[in-house]
Amino acid sequence: MKTAAKVFIILSMICTFWLIVPLVVGIIALKKMNTAKTKSELTGIAICTLLLCNLLGGIFMLCISDEELAQNSASK
Numbered sequence: 001m002k003t004a005a006k007v008f009i010i011l012s013m014i015c016t017f018w019l020i021v022p023l024v025v026g027i028i029a030l031k032k033m034n035t036a037k038t039k040s041e042l043t044g045i046a047i048c049t050l051l052l053c054n055l056l057g058g059i060f061m062l063c064i065s066d067e068e069l070a071q072n073s074a075s076k
Helices: 002-015 020-035 043-052 055-063 066-074
Strands: none
Touching: 002 020, 002 055, 002 066, 020 043, 020 055, 043 055
């Protein structure tokens, strides 16, 4: 789910590059996905992404599991 969320957020940022809000929200969401260790850390930015950036990216961010976040942060 993390990869799908990143793909949809990046596509949304590319398609709406002339708008400021989706770019800012997308950048914050991508940075937060790389640093988050639990699902609760992503809830706020996932809702902002859902409303302001991309519907599918926000839904996929809300569906990311704690195990996937722990696995990706442990591999760094």
